[in-house]
Amino acid sequence: MSETDNTINEFDDNLDFMLDNEFDDYKEPESWNIITALDRVLSLSFNSELDKEFWEKSKNPMDFLTKELGLTKIQVVILAILVEEGDALSWRGIGKHLNCSRLTIMTYSEEVEDLVAKRWLVRKVAHEFKGSFEGFAVAQGVVTSLRHNKPFIPEKIDGLDIQTFVDKIDNFIERSINSDSILKDTEDWLTVLCKANPQLPLCHVVMGYEDDIHIQSLLLLTVADYAQWGGTEDEGLTMGAIDDFYQSSFCKKRICKQLRDGSHPLIMAGLIEQKCEDGIANPNQYVLTRVAKENLLDGYDASRPKSSKIRPDRSLKSHAGIKKKDMFYNAKEKEQIDRLTNLLSKDNFSSIQERLSQEGMRKGFACLFYGAPGTGKTETVLQIARQTGRDIMQIDIAGMRDKFVGESEKNIKAVFGRYRKICKQSEVTPILFFNEADGIFGKRSSLDGRNPSVEKMDNAMQNIILQELEDLDGILIATTNLTCNLDSAFERRFLFKIEFRNPETDVKAKLWKSMLGDDISSEDAMKLATKYDFSGGQIENIARQRTIDYILSGKQDTVDDLDTLCQSELINNNSTRRAIGFAS
Numbered sequence: 001m002s003e004t005d006n007t008i009n010e011f012d013d014n015l016d017f018m019l020d021n022e023f024d025d026y027k028e029p030e031s032w033n034i035i036t037a038l039d040r041v042l043s044l045s046f047n048s049e050l051d052k053e054f055w056e057k058s059k060n061p062m063d064f065l066t067k068e069l070g071l072t073k074i075q076v077v078i079l080a081i082l083v084e085e086g087d088a089l090s091w092r093g094i095g096k097h098l099n100c101s102r103l104t105i106m107t108y109s110e111e112v113e114d115l116v117a118k119r120w121l122v123r124k125v126a127h128e129f130k131g132s133f134e135g136f137a138v139a140q141g142v143v144t145s146l147r148h149n150k151p152f153i154p155e156k157i158d159g160l161d162i163q164t165f166v167d168k169i170d171n172f173i174e175r176s177i178n179s180d181s182i183l184k185d186t187e188d189w190l191t192v193l194c195k196a197n198p199q200l201p202l203c204h205v206v207m208g209y210e211d212d213i214h215i216q217s218l219l220l221l222t223v224a225d226y227a228q229w230g231g232t233e234d235e236g237l238t239m240g241a242i243d244d245f246y247q248s249s250f251c252k253k254r255i256c257k258q259l260r261d262g263s264h265p266l267i268m269a270g271l272i273e274q275k276c277e278d279g280i281a282n283p284n285q286y287v288l289t290r291v292a293k294e295n296l297l298d299g300y301d302a303s304r305p306k307s308s309k310i311r312p313d314r315s316l317k318s319h320a321g322i323k324k325k326d327m328f329y330n331a332k333e334k335e336q337i338d339r340l341t342n343l344l345s346k347d348n349f350s351s352i353q354e355r356l357s358q359e360g361m362r363k364g365f366a367c368l369f370y371g372a373p374g375t376g377k378t379e380t381v382l383q384i385a386r387q388t389g390r391d392i393m394q395i396d397i398a399g400m401r402d403k404f405v406g407e408s409e410k411n412i413k414a415v416f417g418r419y420r421k422i423c424k425q426s427e428v429t430p431i432l433f434f435n436e437a438d439g440i441f442g443k444r445s446s447l448d449g450r451n452p453s454v455e456k457m458d459n460a461m462q463n464i465i466l467q468e469l470e471d472l473d474g475i476l477i478a479t480t481n482l483t484c485n486l487d488s489a490f491e492r493r494f495l496f497k498i499e500f501r502n503p504e505t506d507v508k509a510k511l512w513k514s515m516l517g518d519d520i521s522s523e524d525a526m527k528l529a530t531k532y533d534f535s536g537g538q539i540e541n542i543a544r545q546r547t548i549d550y551i552l553s554g555k556q557d558t559v560d561d562l563d564t565l566c567q568s569e570l571i572n573n574n575s576t577r578r579a580i581g582f583a584s
Helices: 003-020 034-045 052-057 059-069 073-085 091-098 102-106 109-117 142-147 162-178 186-195 201-207 213-229 239-245 249-261 290-296 331-343 346-358 377-388 407-425 452-471 488-493 505-519 522-531 536-553 559-572
Strands: 121-128 131-138 272-277 280-288 365-371 392-395 431-434 475-480 496-500
Touching: 034 052, 034 059, 034 073, 034 142, 052 059, 059 073, 073 091, 073 109, 073 131, 073 142, 091 102, 091 121, 091 131, 109 121, 109 131, 121 186, 162 186, 162 201, 162 213, 186 201, 186 213, 201 213, 201 290, 213 239, 213 249, 213 272, 213 280, 239 249, 249 280, 280 290, 280 407, 331 346, 331 377, 331 496, 365 377, 377 392, 377 431, 377 475, 392 407, 407 431, 407 452, 452 488, 505 522, 505 536, 522 559, 536 559
Parallel strands: 365 475, 365 496, 392 431, 431 475
Antiparallel strands: 121 131, 272 280
16 A cells, blocks of 8 residues: 555544534533533534434533433423524424434423413414424523523413413413514413412413403403503404404404404303493403402502503504515506605605695595505505504405494494504504405495495495595505596595506516526516516416425426416416496
8 A cells, every 4th residue: 555545544534523523522511501511501502413413522511401400301402492592492492403303302291381370481383494383482581590690480370360371371471462472372361370370260261261361361461451451442452452452363253253353251151341431432442340350459559540641552563563575566657656656655645634624625545545456455565564664454355344233333433533543643644554455345235235235334334434434644554456446526635546466477477487586587487478478466376386486395386387376376366357446
């Protein structure tokens, strides 16, 4: 063997030795603290498969942590991973760090559940590449304790009196709201607090609804509202707060429907009711009944000074939370939208309103976006709000209608009344947004149809809206898929009317490129744009189907596959559209 071969072999041996002993140069500290020990465990655990070598190398920091924190070894490993992640991880996510299967990690489920019971961890939805899964995250306060080299000691939550209990709920919910991020584990935390205090009548009633956690949390939300605003004009849990608190849109709709029609279990039990103002029940605010306050909150002092700050209206969607999205319009639409965005900018809007007022003209900006579905009307409203720094008060049109005579009219009056109040409290005028408003912005009926009572109700609502548009001082934007002309009275009151047509060929090509990125060439994008007369919404549908196919098969769709998806979209949307627009 030559000298060169010997040198190469010696180098290979040295390299293998270094790879086999990659941690040998590590010098353990003379004494550990919690953070350095967790960091060492975290490093050693990566891709370790929890093998024998890992447990041997992590012995010293592990012994320190199990003694200092009072946790088992596997609990220490999971804690280290979740502290490092800073957010929720699923069973699979934890296993990915360790290079273990999901099932392997689930064999330690009892120890994970023990961490939840000790309140070191909370259950939380884990948003990962392939979807959302059951997961776990480090509880509030854990990282702060570890950072100060102290074991986490959960706050005392059992044996509370009613004053302390209600204050604790109020502070927790208010802290969540003020951070503009309602925690996904809030309902679980409220339930744990109630279970820990069965001696309180309120908790006894709450746990009576253990089959439905949303009933439990709604009662406690109303209690927290009373704690913060009881005895003031702001008392009353708003529909906006309910909408903001619950994550599931189905859950929100069910709760709101039951509240409005009086079938909610808490209303049936006489625990909450619609707030009564000037002898009129407000279907958009809910308070504890007198009986509930007397029986469930006996001993609670509601006479303390209330917060002097203006109550945040949770029915507002913050402009800061709207994600930027590239929009593509036909030339005429783009010109109109750019002009409207410029007029609504903070620099221009106030001066324009002042000039209109000086000229004796209406100061309000009422705008109508109309056109076929999927042409970008709703997203345009959101992007205008984001660009102009205006929050949005979005109205659920379906929720405006009520089967009881007179209630729908009250609902619509309450909407505009609340908007006026928000405008007075806001530094920047928000946008009142009626999405998919076909049902209440159409022609008024002659009352000779099959259901004159419904027609009469619709006419009454429309008359109220017409008057409110006349008196509007703020900004209203309505979107509609109108396939018939507006009532002339409505048409006259909309200052801006923008028609959204299906995108032209060059715009469709840009949409295809925007949706598919580098996975489609400019030439192929133009071919699809020329061949198919799709709206932006339809192109987005196809892009989503393509993503789903990739997740399921791991195979990237070809242009032929895209063509097949386009054909399917044509089949699903083969109904002929009627002409859209206003009569000339």
